Amino acid sequence: MGELILIGMGLWDELDISIRGLDELKTADAAFIELYTSLMGKLSINKLAKLAGKTISVVDRHALEEENGRIILEKAKKTKTVLLVPGDPLIATTHVALRIQAEKEGIKTRVIHGASIMSAVMGLSGLHNYKFGKSVTIPFPQKDFISKTPYEVIKENKKLGLHTFCFLDINAEEKRYMRINEALEILLKLEEKEKANIITNKTLIVGVARAGSRKPAVKAGFLEDLLNYDFGKPPHTLIIPSELHFMEAEALIELARGPTAIRRFVK
Amino acid sequence: MGELILIGMGLWDELDISIRGLDELKTADAAFIELYTSLMGKLSINKLAKLAGKTISVVDRHALEEENGRIILEKAKKTKTVLLVPGDPLIATTHVALRIQAEKEGIKTRVIHGASIMSAVMGLSGLHNYKFGKSVTIPFPQKDFISKTPYEVIKENKKLGLHTFCFLDINAEEKRYMRINEALEILLKLEEKEKANIITNKTLIVGVARAGSRKPAVKAGFLEDLLNYDFGKPPHTLIIPSELHFMEAEALIELARGPTAIRRFVK
Numbered sequence: 001m002g003e004l005i006l007i008g009m010g011l012w013d014e015l016d017i018s019i020r021g022l023d024e025l026k027t028a029d030a031a032f033i034e035l036y037t038s039l040m041g042k043l044s045i046n047k048l049a050k051l052a053g054k055t056i057s058v059v060d061r062h063a064l065e066e067e068n069g070r071i072i073l074e075k076a077k078k079t080k081t082v083l084l085v086p087g088d089p090l091i092a093t094t095h096v097a098l099r100i101q102a103e104k105e106g107i108k109t110r111v112i113h114g115a116s117i118m119s120a121v122m123g124l125s126g127l128h129n130y131k132f133g134k135s136v137t138i139p140f141p142q143k144d145f146i147s148k149t150p151y152e153v154i155k156e157n158k159k160l161g162l163h164t165f166c167f168l169d170i171n172a173e174e175k176r177y178m179r180i181n182e183a184l185e186i187l188l189k190l191e192e193k194e195k196a197n198i199i200t201n202k203t204l205i206v207g208v209a210r211a212g213s214r215k216p217a218v219k220a221g222f223l224e225d226l227l228n229y230d231f232g233k234p235p236h237t238l239i240i241p242s243e244l245h246f247m248e249a250e251a252l253i254e255l256a257r258g259p260t261a262i263r264r265f266v267k
Numbered sequence: 268m269g270e271l272i273l274i275g276m277g278l279w280d281e282l283d284i285s286i287r288g289l290d291e292l293k294t295a296d297a298a299f300i301e302l303y304t305s306l307m308g309k310l311s312i313n314k315l316a317k318l319a320g321k322t323i324s325v326v327d328r329h330a331l332e333e334e335n336g337r338i339i340l341e342k343a344k345k346t347k348t349v350l351l352v353p354g355d356p357l358i359a360t361t362h363v364a365l366r367i368q369a370e371k372e373g374i375k376t377r378v379i380h381g382a383s384i385m386s387a388v389m390g391l392s393g394l395h396n397y398k399f400g401k402s403v404t405i406p407f408p409q410k411d412f413i414s415k416t417p418y419e420v421i422k423e424n425k426k427l428g429l430h431t432f433c434f435l436d437i438n439a440e441e442k443r444y445m446r447i448n449e450a451l452e453i454l455l456k457l458e459e460k461e462k463a464n465i466i467t468n469k470t471l472i473v474g475v476a477r478a479g480s481r482k483p484a485v486k487a488g489f490l491e492d493l494l495n496y497d498f499g500k501p502p503h504t505l506i507i508p509s510e511l512h513f514m515e516a517e518a519l520i521e522l523a524r525g526p527t528a529i530r531r532f533v534k
Contacts, residue, residue: 010285011380018382019289019318020282051286088382090390093514100393100521113278113479115285115355116386118396123357124378126367129385130404134429135397160423162401212380247360254367 006089008114011212029079036172038086088116126251133162177234220258243267273356275381278479296346303439305353393518400429444501487525510534
């Protein structure tokens with residue numbers, strides 16, 4: 001009897017997998033890895049394979065989505081099969097779809113959790129996690145089309161006094177990873193069109209790059225001051241805070257090197 | 268020069284720490300652990316200490332909050348000091364406060380992330396993470412007082428078509444961990460008072476117990492059917508979904524053994 005185990009590898013490199021995850025990998029009969037749903041900054045498949053003493057096969061978007069993970073499911077029917085994924089599994093809908101398909105075919109599934117980018121970035125910012133509203137992805141513009149969803153979500157959250165967590169788009173095939181600066185420019189363009197006075201030069205933002213690494217960049221400030229700030233290598237994420245609790249302002253000043261003027265957002 | 272490293276231990280037991288986290292623990296000069304901000308179902312401090320070859324000192328709420336972690340900070344001024352925490356660090360505000368205090372005293376700090384209960388439970392439910400609104404904690408009633416905040420948050424989220432993630436209260440000192448059944452009873456009592464028709468016998472709920480363990484309980488259904496359902500040992504968490512995407516309904520049916528009648532929530 002086979003089984004399928006989804007293992008989250010966490011955020012940065014091959015050392016972010018849990019002891020339990022590595023143990024399951026070591027005892028697997030077949031091991032796959034996907035790296036397109038999220039970017040791990042320094043992951044070496046070779047080093048991970050060496051740690052585990054296993055051969056690890058890369059599966060791409062085509063194999064997982066167009067072919068519905070058939071190559072993985074066929075192995076999992078008969079043998080202990082693991083799929084290694086960036087971050088925490090099942091946050092990407094493609095993992096949920098694979099799990100559903102496996103269960104429908106009578107394959108037992110299990111999940112080994114890993115650190116999640118959303119939780120890590122919320123934590124690094126020092127903002128309170130229960131003050132975040134709906135999250136949103138800022139997608140790359142398609143030719144002349146810019147989705148206004150991020151703008152709408154930020155607007156609705158601000159109305160409710162809630163922070164907005166923005167995932168920035170990635171296109172692993174083309175090795176394109178949206179930077180905080182690009183995301184801010186997109187938001188400014190949306191402001192020009194929508195004119196609801198949501199995104200201005202004085203809007204408070206928090207940028208986080210390379211969460212999970214030894215030296216993540218965590219910087220709070222006004223949009224005009226961070227528009228050209230160099231956050232360094234990807235992955236990047238962005239938070240648009242709303243009103244702040246006193247403790248949140250102190251955290252942004254002390255841990256995210258924000259200007260003391262952000263105390264004016266304390267409500 | 269000392270430093271303070273906050274290490275997230277993840278969800279279930281001593282094997283949920285990352286390779287990186289264990290490596291930092293192995294090379295620490297002083298190691299502390301706190302276990303009151305969240306419950307890890309099967310953690311053995313002895314086993315973890317053995318894995319790392321270190322003595323680990325437990326710090327309680329009093330040492331961290333009333334004494335502002337002084338015992339930890341004094342060590343961290345001069346030596347490499349780690350504080351092990353359940354889940355992902357900095358989600359508990361007490362960790363953020365400690366980190367701010369350390370930085371103010373000139374102590375360098377770093378964070379090693381761990382799996383977070385919120386991300387894990389969202390993933391296990393199969394619900395889309397960007398469809399969650401503000402999260403909330405359902406606190407134990409204090410004598411006759413029941414906080415109506417959870418009810419208000421669920422109501423606001425539902426209005427916006429968003430799911431609500433409910434943390435259930437824990438009191439580690441008294442070893443009290445709120446169960447899903449208790450949480451549902453509290454919500455029903457709030458409905459009796461507030462009468463906004465938010466929580467009824469036909470309300471869709473998803474209960475998750477022991478996320479991160481080999482056999483988490485993940486069960487979707489109508490409130491009346493789950494009010495007396497035995498989810499087993501803690502920790503428990505609760506999701507009140509709003510409208511469902513087609514894929515979310517399929518996930519709840521296939522992965523959370525929900526009744527097919529929940530397809531009626533698909534919008």
